[in-house]
Amino acid sequence: MSPANAAQASEQLWRLLLAIPALADGKPHAIEEIAERAGTDPLTVGTDLRTLVDRDGPEPGGFIESVQLTFDAKRVQLISRDFRRPMGLTASELHAIELGLAVIQREVPPEETRLVEAARERLRLAATELPDDDGAEAERAATLGAMAPTPLHLAALRGAIVRGRRALVRYQAANATEVSDRTVHPFGLVWAGGRWYLVAFCDTSNAMRVFRVDRLVTVGVLEDQPAVIPEGFALEDVLREGRVLASDGHEALRVSYSANIARWIAERPGAERQVDGSVVVEHPLLDDDWAVRHVLQYGPDAVVMSPERVRVAVRARLEAMSASDGRQ
Amino acid sequence: MTTSRSVQKVQRWVDLISALLRHRFPVSFESLANEVPAYCDPSKQTASIMRMFERDKDELRALGVPIESVPNGDGVRDQYRLRVNNFYLPYLQLVQDGRAPRAPVPPEGYRTLPSLAFTPDELELIVRAGRRAAQLGDPHLAAEATSALRKIAFDMPLPNDGAAEMVHVDVQHRDPAVLESLAAAVRARKWVRFDYHSMERDAHQSREVDPYGLVFVTGNWYLVGRDRHADARRQFRVRRISALVVNETGPQTADFAVPDEFDISAYAQSRQSWEIGDGDAMQVVVEFAGTTGYVAEAERLGASVDGAPSQRSYRVRRPQAFARWLLTLAGDARPLSPSAVVSAWRDLAARTAALYGELS
Numbered sequence: 001m002s003p004a005n006a007a008q009a010s011e012q013l014w015r016l017l018l019a020i021p022a023l024a025d026g027k028p029h030a031i032e033e034i035a036e037r038a039g040t041d042p043l044t045v046g047t048d049l050r051t052l053v054d055r056d057g058p059e060p061g062g063f064i065e066s067v068q069l070t071f072d073a074k075r076v077q078l079i080s081r082d083f084r085r086p087m088g089l090t091a092s093e094l095h096a097i098e099l100g101l102a103v104i105q106r107e108v109p110p111e112e113t114r115l116v117e118a119a120r121e122r123l124r125l126a127a128t129e130l131p132d133d134d135g136a137e138a139e140r141a142a143t144l145g146a147m148a149p150t151p152l153h154l155a156a157l158r159g160a161i162v163r164g165r166r167a168l169v170r171y172q173a174a175n176a177t178e179v180s181d182r183t184v185h186p187f188g189l190v191w192a193g194g195r196w197y198l199v200a201f202c203d204t205s206n207a208m209r210v211f212r213v214d215r216l217v218t219v220g221v222l223e224d225q226p227a228v229i230p231e232g233f234a235l236e237d238v239l240r241e242g243r244v245l246a247s248d249g250h251e252a253l254r255v256s257y258s259a260n261i262a263r264w265i266a267e268r269p270g271a272e273r274q275v276d277g278s279v280v281v282e283h284p285l286l287d288d289d290w291a292v293r294h295v296l297q298y299g300p301d302a303v304v305m306s307p308e309r310v311r312v313a314v315r316a317r318l319e320a321m322s323a324s325d326g327r328q
Numbered sequence: 329m330t331t332s333r334s335v336q337k338v339q340r341w342v343d344l345i346s347a348l349l350r351h352r353f354p355v356s357f358e359s360l361a362n363e364v365p366a367y368c369d370p371s372k373q374t375a376s377i378m379r380m381f382e383r384d385k386d387e388l389r390a391l392g393v394p395i396e397s398v399p400n401g402d403g404v405r406d407q408y409r410l411r412v413n414n415f416y417l418p419y420l421q422l423v424q425d426g427r428a429p430r431a432p433v434p435p436e437g438y439r440t441l442p443s444l445a446f447t448p449d450e451l452e453l454i455v456r457a458g459r460r461a462a463q464l465g466d467p468h469l470a471a472e473a474t475s476a477l478r479k480i481a482f483d484m485p486l487p488n489d490g491a492a493e494m495v496h497v498d499v500q501h502r503d504p505a506v507l508e509s510l511a512a513a514v515r516a517r518k519w520v521r522f523d524y525h526s527m528e529r530d531a532h533q534s535r536e537v538d539p540y541g542l543v544f545v546t547g548n549w550y551l552v553g554r555d556r557h558a559d560a561r562r563q564f565r566v567r568r569i570s571a572l573v574v575n576e577t578g579p580q581t582a583d584f585a586v587p588d589e590f591d592i593s594a595y596a597q598s599r600q601s602w603e604i605g606d607g608d609a610m611q612v613v614v615e616f617a618g619t620t621g622y623v624a625e626a627e628r629l630g631a632s633v634d635g636a637p638s639q640r641s642y643r644v645r646r647p648q649a650f651a652r653w654l655l656t657l658a659g660d661a662r663p664l665s666p667s668a669v670v671s672a673w674r675d676l677a678a679r680t681a682a683l684y685g686e687l688s
Binding site: 005006008009010012013014016018021022024037038039051052055056062063064081082083084085086087088089090091092093094095096097098099100101102103104115116118119122123125126128129130131139140141142143144145158161162171172173174175176177188189190191192193194214215235236239244263264267268292293294296297298299300303311314315317318319320321322324325 | 333334335336337338339341342343346347349350363364365387389391392393394395396397414415416417418419420435436437438441442444446449450451453454456457458459460461462464469472473474475476477478479480481482492493494495496498511514515525527530541542543544545546547567592593595596597617618619620621622624625651652653655656657658659662674676677678679680681682683684685
């Protein structure tokens with residue numbers, strides 16, 4: 001049997017081991033409901049249940065002898081004394097959740113890590129235990145790289161989002177020398193490019209804003225102030241080319257990356273290879289300070305092509321650096 | 329109409345699981361054959377049916393169905409068992425105000441299944457964990473996490489606050505089959521051969537690796553294992569792996585043992601580019617001038633220097649990478665020592681400035 005057919009068979013088995021217990025009460029159920037519980041569509045779950053009982057040969061025998069299956073256009077009924085509970089979590093399913101818990105453990109305040117441990121221990125009791133299992137759980141690990149004080153802020157903001165409350169945040173932007181207090185309506189948290197961002201409507205700016213969570217100095221939840229979330233808002237809407245941006249339609253920063261580093265840059269979306277081996281990328285340009293820092297991280301292997309004012313800003317920074325270094 | 333081979337297999341699997349669950353005690357193949365129609369087909373030879381049974385049993389075990397092989401009175405492992413309590417999901421309950429709700433009366437045959445109570449906080453964490461795992465850019469992992477949550481949702485409604493957070497992983501150019509095959513090789517402990525694009529040398533090389541584990545660090549999956557030619561532990565970014573071949577000989581036999589001291593979680597540490605590498609670490613002292621948010625963030629990455637509040641010390645393995653990072657501070661920070669880093673930083677700044685014309 002080909003790997004594709006084997007995968008198809010295992011997926012069908014898993015769907016059946018969820019669909020059959022969902023019908024365990026022996027009463028008619030809407031096919032849509034059973035499909036949702038089995039994680040598929042009505043047509044597929046209908047086919048699965050029928051193929052379970054449609055056997056070749058005159059005398060099927062075994063498990064299927066005691067099964068009664070009835071269908072109409074929208075409802076399905078199954079009587080069986082087997083499979084009246086779902087199967088416990090498989091080792092792979094348990095490890096997937098454990099991996100997620102390990103990631104979350106680095107994002108919660110220290111006092112909550114015991115809760116993560118407790119959830120992990122409880123979950124293990126819901127898993128099947130394979131004979132000869134020699135600890136394959138060590139096959140994967142993950143981190144999103146959250147650093148203190150980010151876990152405290154993440155926990156507070158998450159609470160505000162789940163409870164639909166405004167928050168008072170003290171924030172220091174990358175290029176600001178002072179912190180500012182802002183009342184925000186938190187919409188959600190997005191992790192992209194190695195960092196957590198808060199997406200929120202800022203009352204102070206009267207506009208949607210994106211805040212880097214590691215630049216928040218303090219976070220306070222305003223329990224008596226409900227947040228107002230725009231209807232139809234989706235976190236996916238703030239992602240553009242892997243960056244979290246509050247608005248679209250901004251101008252483009254055009255950067256040429258030398259052939260020395262082109263292979264790294266070319267791994268990213270939107271890179272244009274040039275005949276000399278260099279790569280040109282257009283980035284959404286939200287603020288000039290970000291652009292200057294972005295291009296300087298590559299030193300002489302990246303140069304701003306446009307807009308001209310960013311070229312001037314990079315040059316001005318380098319001049320200031322040289323002057324300052326010369327004075328020391 | 330003839331049933332497809334894939335459907336026939338599912339039918340046999342279901343029949344076999346059902347037959348095993350009906351026996352409290354270990355049972356022989358001969359007994360099972362009477363309850364699994366495909367195993368008592370008179371048109372097939374016994375040896376062929378035995379092979380089919382062995383295959384079905386191994387496949388189900390590989391899928392996670394805990395079928396045990398139990399020795400008979402002579403010590404031969406020709407008896408089989410699937411314990412009800414080790415197969416079915418326990419009855420899951422959500423504790424509210426410190427009390428679990430009254431459990432429904434289980435039907436006959438299911439009364440020995442235990443109950444398992446979760447607090448709302450534990451359930452919320454588990455659901456977040458499942459959704460987090462599903463967002464890490466690995467389709468296989470996502471499928472396992474989603475399947476787990478579906479089982480948990482069988483008894484308890486899941487909290488619906490998934491919109492609160494989202495993890496974005498750039499999956500462009502990634503071949504999901506590579507990650508899935510690597511995960512399978514890690515599980516089965518089979519060596520792998522692949523073509524690897526080494527970015528430092530800009531060269532493609534064939535590698536043979538004993539795959540120990542997979543680690544997701546700040547947006548990328550890495551394979552960690554022993555390079556069989558170098559006889560040394562290495563990390564490989566999965567998206568730079570192509571032409572992957574998993575050793576198919578002896579599928580039931582492990583090709584290697586993972587060293588006892590190996591801990592994949594130790595690789596899940598987010599590090600700065602200048603901290604990575606095999607070079608000797610040096611202490612670099614940096615003087616900060618500004619007070620912007622960017623400076624505050626950079627200062628947090630270093631250690632304090634006694635008697636010099638405007639200075640921070642960094643442990644650096646790659647001086648060039650560190651000098652580039654310092655450039656991003658654009659005049660708000662400059663290295664004080666060692667001289668090698670100071671020179672590298674000045675040289676980088678001068679060469680960068682040259683791209684923008686003469687300085688005034």
